[in-house]
Amino acid sequence: MTAFPRVLFDEAHSESWTIRRDVAETMNPGHPDDSGYVRAAGLLRGLGHSVDAHVEGPLTPGLLSARDVLVIAHPSADRWERTTGLGSPVFPVEELDAIEEYVRDGGGLVVLAEYEQEKYGSNLTELLARFGVGVEHTLVRDPGSAHNGVASWVLGTPRNASHDSRSGQDLLAGARRACFYRAGTLTVSDHATVLFATSPTATPANRPLAVAVRHGEGRVVVVADSDLFGDDSIGDYDHAALWGNLVTWAARVPAVKSSAVKSSAAEGSAVGSAEAAEDAEDAGARAEFQALKDAVEAIRPLQAKDGSIQEESDRERAAELVSKIVGHVERLAPRFPHDAAYLAAVVADFGKWVDQGLGVPDFLDALDAFHPDTQRVDGLEHLVVFPMYTQNGTTFRHIEAVWIRTIWPEWLAELERTRYDNPMFVPIAFEDFTSGYDTNSAVLFPETVAVRETPARFTWGGIFADREAARFRVVSGAAAATLKLALPPDAARLIASQELAQDTFVLWDLIHDRTHSHGDLPFDPFMIKQRMPYWLYSLEELRCDLTAFGEAVKLEREGVPHARYVQLAILFDRLFRFPITGNRVRNYDGLGGQLLFSYLHRNDVVRWTDNRLSVDWDRLAEGVADLRGEVEKLYRDGIDRSKLAHWLAAHQLVATYVAPNPASVWAGGAEALPVEGFPKAVVDAVLPDEFPLSMFYEALRRKLGDVVDSTKGIRA
Template structure:
């Protein structure tokens, strides 16, 4: 598969007589009989799979110029050649300028990973001078442990791992139950902010001594370990070493993840014609009635014509920038002028909607001009004119997955470049059915604003992780901090989810949201597609796409944290799907709410999600042989097994007393507005998350219900 663009840049120093190299050919030269004893190639590959660019610094000083493009710097055991086989380049001593540059690098937000050794003083390096400003030192020691060791080797000590941290900053020790330090020294610290990650056991020669430390400093972070062997090719696969390595580097890179993506200039947005279009559209939309018409008795007709003509003229001026939309923009201008000519009644933009085909030009970075009368989902249900500039993210890896695995010809991920006032809301979609048009609305595309989805995910889930004290792995913390990682996660999630609506054992029209059914049926359909996407992400991860784990995080967190507490409680079908997922995982022991902290059993989570997916798919498969009413009842029973129905529900098992008629839709009137109320857990969570639920500058959404 085409590679994903790296998000973090790791520089591995090999210019100071290091005893390790990320380059296999150098490691083979250093240790011809056993290159793995000098190689960090596997450690580098592990980081690259997690969207980190890993490069070796092979010559010259490690000064400001060399550090300029790095986010994390790794110094692994510099040594004089008389003690170790080394890279053979440079001195193990950092000169004063290098020390100053590295200290400034960390203070400005860089990450630094320093790996020392036993009998540290003999190797001729000055790592202590490097670590001193951070309040850390490597002691000249060799820890022995005759009780807690690996393979009955006393110098291979099994460390005591510290308890994991909680909250949005991430748990540095997620997935790390055990670690072995092979001929380790010890660490000391005078820094009150230093966190000891691993200690020598009580049975060791240095009881309780620190073996690994994590230290915040300025805007950056420092990690120090008293052994370098545990991440070498020979040992990376032992115990929890691979997880620990990935966690440490991800944690050190926190500032890089949190750095906003650089803005991409848009010539169309800078065009004065766009400013004129946005201004005229915002002025016109204030005059429209809820159905999109304008009352000409209340508003000056000449002024209305001027606004419409300003919009049409601006579209014509912008059209040369959108050659791929030539036919569609011509139809937009015609529809605008026809609407004005016909007296400003309910707009009919069917002709221009038919010709708006972003699905035909899915190229990375291409922009589209959108001008329609529409309502905004999760915003206003009134029809208003909107003008949008949108950009399509369509990287090669996504194009390849869509082409070869998840064919979805109508799927169009988009990001907002600029927009009129109606999109100052939580609206994150651009769907044909929202456009004001007569007759059958063409259904050529589905536009999803993955940047908006990603932003509200980061905002709400970060707050939730702190509120519930979540045991959050560092790569998940990076996802919550990173615009790029979260946006790409939503693009992939949306691709698979959208396609899943028309795949599987479906007893009904997969787009049943256009029909009238009890709202829990919509809940189960949307949840089914998310559980399918989760399962596919697990499969992709198993095939080597480590990034797919981010999709699993996004689905889980958005579903259990944001969906249930967003919007009103009137037929909130997305909220109910989240309630069901959490209740299932909690009931079956995949998540635990104990001591006011939420703990996810990460190594078993996929099993739990698969279990709920199996129950929903069984409901669907058996529904093929049921009547509509019986299927609605069976679906209610499935939800109610985990999320209790409201007291007095007419639809609860044992209370349903409906005749199985051909058209059971009148029974829907008996569904309670909040048929499945929030649990005490969610009632409390919603109150605590309230400040994070609304996007800054956006009005509260009218509803998320159908």
């Protein structure tokens, strides 16, 4: 199973459509667009799907099992249509059985039928009957609801109940306008979801034109017209979005990858022996790391907050444990030859710590030797051992041991090289960790390490995209269910796939992280060292996310597959997880999410009606861009303001959409603030919860608080 669907377009049964331009030109030299699904295939590829044509041989279980969606587009005898000329439009019973079994086991099927279906000499109706769908032998006419006044070019009526209730997905998200050119109608069973139907004025009236059906573990989509996704029509109305929705919804749901050690696939063979040796080596390394963890956990209770061993009675035991830790690091070091200098420095720093009496540890030499930023290779692993605190985890500088893996796929490396230069950014994933990371921490930052002096500059920062993705999936899935939000199919796939979500967060983090140093900045973007009201932090983090969203919109237009998912991840994580995570004392990330929700809600992009959340997907990008414009104007104007004036303007911007605490001094404006003692006095006037949660978020926190808490220490 891959993150993106693998689509097989059948052309071996005398189909009337092809995804190959040269074949379309051969089929229909005068008008190849009337025989091509070339643009439809290209659109799917732009969404990340792989698309291939099946041009020879039967559809067998083995062939189908390697694909997530099968598309069958109007098989026909040559008497009626220009076809691929390959095979027969009649599927043998063995192929019908194989297709049905494939769908029942989780595969997806998209079938494009036609008007007067019976005349084309195929047995498509026999195939569809297995899924409870029929195609009526008719031609719909609707002069009152037609494209360009052509009665047989029927404008479909979207059904309000176009949601797949079982998966909670909205198959018509951003796609509620469609024209069916010379369509038949469908018959369906009660469990089918009707997406489009004929209008009450059509002949025949109120009949299904497009339906979605579940069969076993799989999904089937049937459309009563094949022209609407052809090259000459897919640009009409919302056809492109509809095509993407339908294929993505039908695709096999991503399977959860097992983290178990690989088993030998060919016992006794050379390959099998090599895999067995690799497995044994891996198992040995993991056992050694577990022993390292045990020693680290044993020394932690002996350490003070600053990492020192303060009780003299504990020092002998601590020295013994340090010796064990060093031994485990030395035995693991050969697995990480690229970190040889660093791990040698770790051993040396442990030795100096013991020799100097186990006071406050100093691992500056080891920190100076560790440079994952110069080794951004996809899959490269590092053993990281430092006395350190973990952000959003523990404030104690205890010894931690973390086994990490670099995430650096070529598509991301290319974007970083050519567009979003960020040499310090190191996306990583956990292999294993000690208890300081059995927390909410999702970063590995050098500034957290215990050192004798702060280095002149830090050169790297690690972000655990696997943890970000895993907790996003848990919270967003629960929030969507709780709020009855009907998800677009791509959003549902994002929540279902750890691999897709992880890659999505890597791209989001890349753009977000570099944005701190780009734009019209009235202050040092790394303002964690500065004393200022916390809503300034909120706006800076939100600015970076709004920028990442805007860049993702551009990248989506350019065909970068993950870009659409970045937009969804930013929206859901900001709206669902950020506001209800952590306590309410200067919760700057939470406030950023509150502001985004309130702005979108105020502008009717997000709606909370009848205890159901909905999103106007067509206006989402515009709404986010408008808020970004307001924040960027605040920043530009801030360059010409005094510090206090900028802080007040920022408070006013937030307060325009998020109601401040009724007891707020800042809400009273400059006149209410202390005159003397700037900046301390005015910062002290900030309430711990200057912008409390709305009633919406208070209710959401009660419902999802346990879900958020469950993501502490989450593993992918």
